Amino acid sequence: MRELAQLSRRGLYKDRSPEVIPIPAEPNFIGGETTLVHSGPWEYLTRVPWIIYGPGHIDARGDIGTPVTMADLAPTTAELIGFDGYRAPDGKPRTEGLTQRGTPRLVVTVVWDGGGYNVLNHYPDSWPFVSKMMEEGVSYTDFSIGSNPSVTPSIHTSLGTGAFPRSHGVVGLKMRTQDGAYVNPVGGSDPARIMVPSLSDLYDRALDNKPKTGMLGSVSWHIGMVGHGAAFQGGDRDPVALLEHERPVVKTNPSFYSLPDIDAPGQLDRLVDETDLEDGERDGKWFDRPLETQKDISKTPAAVRYNRVLLERMIEREGFGADRIPDLLYVNFKSMDLAGHAYSFLSKDMPRLLEAEDSALRQLKRFLDAKVGKERWVMMLTADHGQTLFPKDSGAWPIRGGELAADLNRRFDPSADGVDLIDRVGASGIYVNTDQLEDVTLNEIARWVGDYRLSENLKDSEEVPGYYEGERDDRIFDAVLVRGKLVVPSCEG
Numbered sequence: 001m002r003e004l005a006q007l008s009r010r011g012l013y014k015d016r017s018p019e020v021i022p023i024p025a026e027p028n029f030i031g032g033e034t035t036l037v038h039s040g041p042w043e044y045l046t047r048v049p050w051i052i053y054g055p056g057h058i059d060a061r062g063d064i065g066t067p068v069t070m071a072d073l074a075p076t077t078a079e080l081i082g083f084d085g086y087r088a089p090d091g092k093p094r095t096e097g098l099t100q101r102g103t104p105r106l107v108v109t110v111v112w113d114g115g116g117y118n119v120l121n122h123y124p125d126s127w128p129f130v131s132k133m134m135e136e137g138v139s140y141t142d143f144s145i146g147s148n149p150s151v152t153p154s155i156h157t158s159l160g161t162g163a164f165p166r167s168h169g170v171v172g173l174k175m176r177t178q179d180g181a182y183v184n185p186v187g188g189s190d191p192a193r194i195m196v197p198s199l200s201d202l203y204d205r206a207l208d209n210k211p212k213t214g215m216l217g218s219v220s221w222h223i224g225m226v227g228h229g230a231a232f233q234g235g236d237r238d239p240v241a242l243l244e245h246e247r248p249v250v251k252t253n254p255s256f257y258s259l260p261d262i263d264a265p266g267q268l269d270r271l272v273d274e275t276d277l278e279d280g281e282r283d284g285k286w287f288d289r290p291l292e293t294q295k296d297i298s299k300t301p302a303a304v305r306y307n308r309v310l311l312e313r314m315i316e317r318e319g320f321g322a323d324r325i326p327d328l329l330y331v332n333f334k335s336m337d338l339a340g341h342a343y344s345f346l347s348k349d350m351p352r353l354l355e356a357e358d359s360a361l362r363q364l365k366r367f368l369d370a371k372v373g374k375e376r377w378v379m380m381l382t383a384d385h386g387q388t389l390f391p392k393d394s395g396a397w398p399i400r401g402g403e404l405a406a407d408l409n410r411r412f413d414p415s416a417d418g419v420d421l422i423d424r425v426g427a428s429g430i431y432v433n434t435d436q437l438e439d440v441t442l443n444e445i446a447r448w449v450g451d452y453r454l455s456e457n458l459k460d461s462e463e464v465p466g467y468y469e470g471e472r473d474d475r476i477f478d479a480v481l482v483r484g485k486l487v488v489p490s491c492e493g
């Protein structure tokens with residue numbers, strides 16, 4: 001539990017975070033029955049791969065058991081490209097396995113969104129190329145994303161900045177602002193709320209913006225990997241392309257980044273066709289999944305393959321790896337996460353997607369050998385979190401945040417003065433209107449939450465669903481933190 005509490009502490013940034021953080025008893029989570037929230041400090045969400053592969057630059061060390069975190073990735077990258085003097089706010093360079101035979105021309109860092117070990121280990125035969133990367137490179141077996149909440153924007157920002165949310169400020173899918181609103185901290189791909197520079201920001205500027213530093217992703221949540229672009233003093237507009245889920249085009253925020261010219265609609269049509277045929281029948285479906293809209297396509301191998309095509313076009317057109325000044329390119333493959341949210345990783349989609357992602361990396365290796373040159377590049381693979389199962393499969397009680405908020409307000413804020421004591425309960429915790437704390441302290445709220453039972457987390461008219469009958473009197477939280485301090489320690493010690 002001490003470790004889980006540490007992960008939660010690293011995730012806190014001033015008033016942006018909830019005051020009270022209850023840690024649900026595993027496998028419970030705050031969310032709905034069909035919305036598979038992945039926010040929590042447990043291993044199934046935080047243990048992800050970190051593989052460094054690059055013949056000529058990375059020794060074949062295989063598994064390394066040193067405990068490391070996502071904050072170590074940026075300083076390690078700095079070491080690889082010979083950028084001296086870089087100090088990450090929270091991470092350290094990990095140099096086991098880095099050979100010192102010159103610097104690579106290009107480091108490509110690939111994130112498999114939602115590709116944590118609980119998914120990979122469920123389908124151990126679906127990623128043969130990645131196992132080869134592990135053997136012929138370095139694979140950290142005790143690698144943690146390092147902080148809670150375990151969500152996409154926070155962890156991608158940790159990857160790019162070598163910092164935890166306590167330093168970089170991207171605390172979750174939503175953060176609380178000064179005026180009490182809840183917003184996407186990187187909404188509109190505006191990096192202003194990322195509180196520290198990224199490795200790319202510092203490295204690019206130190207070399208007069210001569211290196212190429214860029215990113216291919218799909219949503220604003222990914223921009224923390226590359227950083228502030230032109231919003232950084234002395235920085236420039238780095239190439240950033242986000243492949244939309246609604247329309248098959250890439251976009252950017254032109255105030256801070258440049259848009260690479262990489263759209264290839266003809267290629268996408270061809271890949272959708274190829275994916276349709278994979279089940280042996282040209283019927284506009286991939287097995288039983290539709291292939292009509294871009295949203296459909298984004299959860300299938302067609303999107304994975306198209307992402308690789310875009311990546312190769314970006315490398316070629318923008319000149320990544322074209323000269324001796326090392327370049328940094330960050331890539332997110334989003335399909336596994338999208339499919340996992342829609343169908344869970346137990347669905348047949350997942351091994352097929354994994355196979356598609358694995359062979360995309362194999363093809364990328366060939367492409368890099370041909371275009372950048374053998375022994376001139378390094379590829380890293382990691383993931384931002386594991387995946388949550390449907391409650392029917394895991395036995396979790398999906399904790400109703402709204403109901404908990406209502407119960408807390410009934411208990412501690414019965415006066416109807418128009419402002420609730422509990423402002424909101426989200427997946428990451430309980431936001432309190434602290435100016436309403438008159439007769440109660442945060443610690444008392446925390447203790448009450450620590451004793452909250454399953455049967456209380458229901459609407460007045462609702463019965464405990466039969467499946468949970470035996471657990472009606474169970475506490476649904478395991479521990480509770482107040483501003484990072486463990487106020488209700490776990491009963492399991």
Ligand SMILES: [Ca+2]
Pocket residue numbers: 200201204205209213229230235236237238
């Ligand atoms: Ca730059």
Ligand SMILES: [Ca+2]
Pocket residue numbers: 275276277278279280281282283284285286287
């Ligand atoms: Ca078909």
Ligand SMILES: [Ca+2]
Pocket residue numbers: 105210211212319320321322323324325326327
């Ligand atoms: Ca270069």
Ligand SMILES: [Zn+2]
Pocket residue numbers: 038114152337341
């Ligand atoms: Zn997700």
